[in-house]
Amino acid sequence: MSPVLEVSDLTVSFGGVPAVRGVSYSVRPGEVLGIVGESGSGKSVASAAIMGLLPPGARVTGSVRLHGRELIGASQRQLAAFRGKSISMVFQDPLSALTPVYRVGDQIAEAVRAHQRVSKENAMVKAVELLDLVGIPRPSERALAFPHEFSGGMRQRVVIAMAIANDPDVIICDEPTTALDVTIQAQVLEVLKRAQAKTGAAIIMITHDLGVVAGFADRVLVMYAGRAVEVGAVDDIYYRMRMPYTAGLLGSIPRVDRGRQPLVPIEGHPPSPAALPPGCPFAPRCPMRVEACDDREPPLFEVGAGHGAACIRWEEVRPDGLARQAAAGDTSRLRVRGERTVLAVRGLVKDYPLLRGAVFKRRVGTVHAVAGVSFDIRQGETLGLVGESGSGKTTTLTQILELVPPQRGRVVVLGHDTARLSRGERTEIRRDMQVVFQDPLASLDPRMTVHDILAEPLRTHGRPAGRRIRELLALVGLESSHAARYPQDFSGGQRQRIGIARALALEPRLLVLDEPVSALDVSIQAGVINLLDSLKDRLGLSYLFVAHDLAVVRHIADRVAVMYLGRIAEIGQVEAVYDAPAHPYTQALLSAIPLPDPVRERSRERILLEGDLPSPANPPSGCRFRTRCPKFRAELTDEERSLCVTVEPEVRPLNGATDQGAACHYAEKRGVV
């Protein structure tokens, strides 16, 4: 079959700084091409160039052919005729793709009528059909709703409906699921597959997530520093990679299906496009680098059928993933929990008033953000608190950090009940419990030098700064000369190291980590995870690790608590919970996470959850998960169901498990990853 879209030697530069440097690929009808790269690799710019959506300052050269017709240099009118008809696009942020003031049905009908001659009524009928196809419940009714009345996942479905409205030949998806929760991501990917089956379009899937493309793409193109560094069939890329960068990337991703073992981070950080190394752009970070690498940039060598890699030593590159898999055998050691409890939360409840009205706020309801959560952390232990957005994990965290008496329940931090804290005790806790925030740039005062940032906790608690600051910088792998700089002079990973150094300044006993690696690129993330892991052992810390990424938690936590709608669904030892989750929600959550392993990904059964999270202002009666519970829907008898509807399940230890409990009346272990 001849390709629908052929890109050859595409380059894009902004004011002389190259963002994309000679990328070539082609897609055939019905094929899914995954374009993978970290931030700054040029992957999104390259696709925007195809759509002609770059800002005016961009210089584009090379050729992009759609059905043999050149798009680069085509007039805006010609492009507009293609856009939305032959090529359509799905963006990361669905809100930006929808006009807020029009009903979604009208917007889809509009998209249909822009390229097809149909009457308004017919277009509307088509719009409703499309909404139905992408799985919007009650489509004819929802077609009359405005974009803001949809949840993020539903909005993305609307955007997909719009993208396939004119049976396009190519759909470009730019990080379509990055902003979504995993269970929603699984739904949306499913919709994309359905949409593709319906239209037979080729899909270009741009993502940073090697898991998403593994089960979805036929071929994968890996980008680094504006270039394609490896391209090939999906199995070749994942199992027979010939480029050290690809191997490094795969080695550095935490995986839900692998237990605790050190990740292999890629040293350093991606080069800035304005100052590329002379030879191979990956050379400064490459473990296999030899002198010849600096001579010139390696071209894409043909290393197999349809498989290219830009590395002069490609013959020697071995996938190290296999070796690591073998070593993963002895991970399920039984850990004995420590004696001393550093943090205990008992029946914590937090409500927020739901206010309406612009001038006179009146209370129209109550958001039950946290509704009875209990867990504890022992000395030297890491508890991973996971949940999707709206699960209440952040509220739980702030309740602990604020050190105010909880609305209901008890919070005991380092032996002190927060309901009865004297001033001195509060200061003491503030010294012994420290926080690392999600976004290092936001949590470091941009107007302070690193020295002042690190000195702040020390000064506050009356300790001398000077020498300690150099110690801290060394501890997190930074140089003492970095002290004179500002946070923004650092890369994301380094900033997070500064954040960690600040948290360690006072030698705390408990560290609260709020999504500490989710803002980082995978290759950087691994380094920070390893750092946290080794610090814990060296300094005898206990961690409360809040995250939405279950894979990361598996790598770092000893125990895990899964939250759903303000309550804990399942809690227990990491291996137990991940290997044999008992709560239907945990099972769905784990099965929704894509593995960077194409073969397993293709054979896996997904437990797909239906719909969105119910509003925490109006949670379902009985078990909060019952509206989406696959077990409730498919397996239980009516009698059994009535228990779920009427009685809210408490977390109960599972039979025969040392440390695992689930809040489900019909909990049953089941392996899903």
Added chain:
Amino acid sequence: MTLSDEELAEELTDGTAYRAPSRLRVVTGRFFRSTQGRIGFAVLALMFLLAFAGPLVNRWSYTDKDLTAFMRPPSADHWFGTLQTGSDVFAVTLRGMQKSLIVGLLAALVSTALAAVVGAFAGYFRGWTERSLTWLTDLLLVLPAFLILAIISPLFGSGQWVVFVIMLALFLWMVTSKIVRGMAISVKEREFVQAARYMGVPPVRIIFRHVIPNLSSLLIVDATLNVSAAILTETSLSYFGFGIQPPDVSFGTLIADGSRTAVYAPWTFWFVAGLLVVTVLAVNLMGDALRDAFDPSAKRSR
């Protein structure tokens, strides 16, 4: 990494003397490394030198009247010419400059500091503090200036310039303070303020260490603008029989008088005006440099 950074790094690593690269030191360093900052500072220093050392080399003092020369253009005897009264323009200008430099700079600083503190406290603490501070600000905004003057002026004798500076500052700070309050509210929500709170830093220290420095761009621009505003407002205050009174002079009074004779005796106006412009320019240059020095994202070497 810019050159200056490398220098700093070298100083740090050579080990002999570990100078803590605190904000104060880094900002000062960056300020004096920028051309703007150096020029602005040098010009302003020159102005001060002129204002206070100038009278020593002039044979006329500002109270002297040369009864042989009324309204004369500049000459070897009277470098800037003379006024209608026979006063030496050079002497009078320098005298005015002494007053105006001190009054202008101080009033600007005081008013900006007041705006920053009141605004930041109102924005950070919200609730009761906010309500009373906002009320005070609004009150001063709506009350006509002369009314306050009428109330306050009997309380002290005129001629005390410190009181005068405070009075001037009191008229300038309100609007800025309202802006600062709004910005402080948003800074308070930023994560680094949370971080400081969770670290146990007391609120007042958070305001001075995190909130106000993060509004420094606004505050510095405000202070620079206030310098000229203060110098000119001082004129209008003089009309109320307040502030600089004859025979004493200031830039404000000189410009007001000079503008009347500027057409046929340009020297009575243009020297003062020129010096005012140079002063304001120097202050602006310094302000720009200071703002860049505070702002870590500004370009380093220019």
